[in-house]
Amino acid sequence: MSTSPGPQGPPKRRADAVRNRELALAAAVALMSERGASLTVETIARRAGLGAATVVRAFGGKDALLDAAVAQLLEPVVQRARDLLAETAPYLALRTFLGELIAFQAAHHAVNEQLTGLDLPATTALRAGLVGAVEEMIGGARRDGEVRADLDPAVISALIGATALAVARAEPSSPDLVHAYLTVLLDGLRPHLAA
Amino acid sequence: MSTSPGPQGPPKRRADAVRNRELALAAAVALMSERGASLTVETIARRAGLGAATVVRAFGGKDALLDAAVAQLLEPVVQRARDLLAETAPYLALRTFLGELIAFQAAHHAVNEQLTGLDLPATTALRAGLVGAVEEMIGGARRDGEVRADLDPAVISALIGATALAVARAEPSSPDLVHAYLTVLLDGLRPHLAA
Amino acid sequence: MSTSPGPQGPPKRRADAVRNRELALAAAVALMSERGASLTVETIARRAGLGAATVVRAFGGKDALLDAAVAQLLEPVVQRARDLLAETAPYLALRTFLGELIAFQAAHHAVNEQLTGLDLPATTALRAGLVGAVEEMIGGARRDGEVRADLDPAVISALIGATALAVARAEPSSPDLVHAYLTVLLDGLRPHLAA
Amino acid sequence: MSTSPGPQGPPKRRADAVRNRELALAAAVALMSERGASLTVETIARRAGLGAATVVRAFGGKDALLDAAVAQLLEPVVQRARDLLAETAPYLALRTFLGELIAFQAAHHAVNEQLTGLDLPATTALRAGLVGAVEEMIGGARRDGEVRADLDPAVISALIGATALAVARAEPSSPDLVHAYLTVLLDGLRPHLAA
DNA sequence: AATGAATGAGGGTTCATTCAT
DNA sequence: GATGAATGAACCCTCATTCAT
Numbered sequence: 001m002s003t004s005p006g007p008q009g010p011p012k013r014r015a016d017a018v019r020n021r022e023l024a025l026a027a028a029v030a031l032m033s034e035r036g037a038s039l040t041v042e043t044i045a046r047r048a049g050l051g052a053a054t055v056v057r058a059f060g061g062k063d064a065l066l067d068a069a070v071a072q073l074l075e076p077v078v079q080r081a082r083d084l085l086a087e088t089a090p091y092l093a094l095r096t097f098l099g100e101l102i103a104f105q106a107a108h109h110a111v112n113e114q115l116t117g118l119d120l121p122a123t124t125a126l127r128a129g130l131v132g133a134v135e136e137m138i139g140g141a142r143r144d145g146e147v148r149a150d151l152d153p154a155v156i157s158a159l160i161g162a163t164a165l166a167v168a169r170a171e172p173s174s175p176d177l178v179h180a181y182l183t184v185l186l187d188g189l190r191p192h193l194a195a
Numbered sequence: 196m197s198t199s200p201g202p203q204g205p206p207k208r209r210a211d212a213v214r215n216r217e218l219a220l221a222a223a224v225a226l227m228s229e230r231g232a233s234l235t236v237e238t239i240a241r242r243a244g245l246g247a248a249t250v251v252r253a254f255g256g257k258d259a260l261l262d263a264a265v266a267q268l269l270e271p272v273v274q275r276a277r278d279l280l281a282e283t284a285p286y287l288a289l290r291t292f293l294g295e296l297i298a299f300q301a302a303h304h305a306v307n308e309q310l311t312g313l314d315l316p317a318t319t320a321l322r323a324g325l326v327g328a329v330e331e332m333i334g335g336a337r338r339d340g341e342v343r344a345d346l347d348p349a350v351i352s353a354l355i356g357a358t359a360l361a362v363a364r365a366e367p368s369s370p371d372l373v374h375a376y377l378t379v380l381l382d383g384l385r386p387h388l389a390a
Numbered sequence: 391m392s393t394s395p396g397p398q399g400p401p402k403r404r405a406d407a408v409r410n411r412e413l414a415l416a417a418a419v420a421l422m423s424e425r426g427a428s429l430t431v432e433t434i435a436r437r438a439g440l441g442a443a444t445v446v447r448a449f450g451g452k453d454a455l456l457d458a459a460v461a462q463l464l465e466p467v468v469q470r471a472r473d474l475l476a477e478t479a480p481y482l483a484l485r486t487f488l489g490e491l492i493a494f495q496a497a498h499h500a501v502n503e504q505l506t507g508l509d510l511p512a513t514t515a516l517r518a519g520l521v522g523a524v525e526e527m528i529g530g531a532r533r534d535g536e537v538r539a540d541l542d543p544a545v546i547s548a549l550i551g552a553t554a555l556a557v558a559r560a561e562p563s564s565p566d567l568v569h570a571y572l573t574v575l576l577d578g579l580r581p582h583l584a585a
Numbered sequence: 586m587s588t589s590p591g592p593q594g595p596p597k598r599r600a601d602a603v604r605n606r607e608l609a610l611a612a613a614v615a616l617m618s619e620r621g622a623s624l625t626v627e628t629i630a631r632r633a634g635l636g637a638a639t640v641v642r643a644f645g646g647k648d649a650l651l652d653a654a655v656a657q658l659l660e661p662v663v664q665r666a667r668d669l670l671a672e673t674a675p676y677l678a679l680r681t682f683l684g685e686l687i688a689f690q691a692a693h694h695a696v697n698e699q700l701t702g703l704d705l706p707a708t709t710a711l712r713a714g715l716v717g718a719v720e721e722m723i724g725g726a727r728r729d730g731e732v733r734a735d736l737d738p739a740v741i742s743a744l745i746g747a748t749a750l751a752v753a754r755a756e757p758s759s760p761d762l763v764h765a766y767l768t769v770l771l772d773g774l775r776p777h778l779a780a
Numbered sequence: 781a782a783t784g785a786a787t788g789a790g791g792g793t794t795c796a797t798t799c800a801t
Numbered sequence: 802g803a804t805g806a807a808t809g810a811a812c813c814c815t816c817a818t819t820c821a822t
Binding site: 784785788789790794795796798801 | 804805806807809810812814819821822
Binding site: 235247256 | 815816817818819820
């Protein structure tokens with residue numbers, strides 16, 4: 001009885017594993033936020049204070065690790081978009097969300113710099129969710145007459161998806177650039193006043 | 196003096212070297228225009244009909260080769276921007292150039308897909324030249340009252356530089372996206388109608 | 391004496407250890423009977439419902455585990471050979487045993503597929519025992535005039551040892567092949583009719 | 586003109602590459618003939634006096650290297666079987682070939698020790714050719730009344746294929762074992778004299 | 781000068797073993 | 802004592818660069 005855990009304890013040392021998973025994720029995220037970081041398994045592991053094999057085992061492969069890292073970055077963003085959609089008028093939601101999106105991306109501006117050509121299902125799904133939420137915002141705002149009606153909301157959403165990340169990743173990053181992006185984009189999205 | 200040719204001896208077989216340089220450049224440019232091309236030295240050399248060592252030797256390293264290739268791609272674009280600046284009213288030049296820029300980038304959407312973290316001086320310089328030309332267009336258009344005055348032309352230029360490439364490289368590429376980008380951007384750049 | 395238990399204290403939880411040993415052995419044996427099974431420590435442990443460290447600890451290393459597993463497979467075969475020797479006329483014993491040996495090997499055709507170069511003392515000893523038993527069968531059958539006398543029984547036994555396994559492991563396995571093997575071998579072992 | 590080769594020379598340094606290919610093949614073959622040799626790319630390369638990457642590049646992968654090595658070993662054997670078939674009466678061809686086959690295999694007794702589960706097309710094809718040739722020998726000998734008619738030649742051929750290699754690889758290798766194998770096998774293949 | 785070939789460095793992954801719980 | 806997790810070593814492979822021809 002002295003060594004066995006109480007009746008509540010199925011996970012014996014799982015806690016450490018979870019912690020190391022998070023360490024590896026955090027290390028990957030940190031490296032993604034640094035320009036030109038190498039993002040090799042070895043580098044990530046060293047940053048996390050772990051062995052290279054450990055991080056591979058914890059995720060089942062480098063791709064899965066990167067997928068999990070990007071997903072961890074993206075998940076709260078998507079959630080925030082959904083929350084805004086539920087709580088706020090579409091156009092206000094769009095304005096609010098865009099600002100937050102850029103601010104968030106700017107804090108992790110190197111995200112998916114080296115992710116081209118990889119199979120990242122969680123990331124793909126989250127990006128789709130994000131684009132979908134933005135599309136709903138735009139659709140609603142358009143119905144409210146707040147956004148121009150001559151462009152397809154899906155296309156506008158894709159446009160935002162493509163450019164927001166680029167602005168966030170711009171070198172050098174500057175608040176002025178973000179401000180200009182938001183200003184131009186939102187003004188450009190307003191309904192046409194005159195031909 | 197022993198190794199350098201005398202004044203009577205211009206480079207003897209430099210013609211071959213120049214030709215091979217151009218072959219390698221053309222091959223690299225062609226590969227950059229194909230999604231998912233491998234862009235290894237071996238691949239480039241095979242495409243050029245040359246040996247791998249030849250292309251390395253012709254440029255002194257892979258980075259320099261890529262730099263030269265991207266520069267070759269970018270150079271006419273920059274030149275076009277300068278020509279438009281010289282010949283056309285600023286705002287019209289801007290509108291014209293933006294459309295051409297996107298079309299060009301879309302035709303070479305793989306450019307600097309794998310260029311992160313590399314030291315590419317020629318590319319950097321040309322990009323600066325391009326951004327500078329756009330900045331002049333915007334400055335002129337602003338003086339003509341064609342572009343909003345509440346944003347710094349340099350910042351707008353940086354914004355265009357950051358987003359144009361992203362739109363051109365978007366996956367999947369679509370004319371609608373390009374159209375929406377140009378529409379929103381240009382409308383967003385118009386002077387404010389109401390404070 | 392200090393480490394060995396006193397006469398009043400037999401091994402306390404040795405029962406668990408013994409049980410785990412048997413679980414691991416059974417798992418290893420089961421995996422050896424499946425074509426292309428991976429036979430890693432992890433795989434064996436999972437099949438046994440144990441932790442990987444447990445199976446290693448129970449045997450002191452993977453080699454010892456495999457040795458014990460093969461030995462467990464071979465032991466009843468050797469015992470059967472000894473029983474037949476004791477109970478049956480040599481030549482009949484030989485005919486009977488050969489059929490059973492092939493059938494047994496065919497049921498565990500993956501045995502020692504991945505065992506090359508390993509140090510497996512128990513397996514080696516059992517194989518020697520098996521070869522010895524067969525040698526006795528042949529020697530007795532030769533004395534009875536049932537087997538040709540121009541070949542050394544030890545050599546014939548080695549021949550059987552080498553070929554029986556190969557036939558059992560042949561790809562693809564077929565009853566016809568086994569039948570042909572037994573037919574040709576036994577006929578070839580009969581005494582020479584004509585010089 | 587001084588440095589360029591004469592008009593006959595398309596392969597400039599291909600000779601060295603061919604030589605290194607052969608060095609690598611010879612090293613692989615040599616290692617296959619040693620019990621317990623590790624057969625890693627590194628080991629083979631070191632034995633050949635080459636870098637590991639060189640042997641990989643020369644063959645395009647480890648599997649292809651092993652395939653080529655085994656094929657090189659097997660090719661003259663298959664050729665010899667075909668020659669015997671063409672020149673000699675079937676049963677004599679069979680007797681002759683079996684002796685040579687064993688002798689040859691015995692000289693390379695570790696061949697395909699670690700080859701299970703690999704995709705080796707050349708090896709597979711050559712083994713099929715060998716089995717086919719033996720099958721023809723047996724079929725012809727059977728028509729001549731030299732080999733028993735109650736067993737399918739294809740099955741007998743498979744039997745020989747399975748056992749000959751095993752005998753050649755037996756540990757320890759001994760001339761007596763080979764002699765016994767040939768004696769028992771050939772006698773066992775003779776037509777049935779009495780029920 | 782051009783090049784096919786060689787290679788050292790580095791990548792991701794697997795696995796038997798060790799360790800902390 | 803049992804175990805999930807950690808890990809160092811080893812494997813195969815790729816590639817930019819260097820070398821011998």
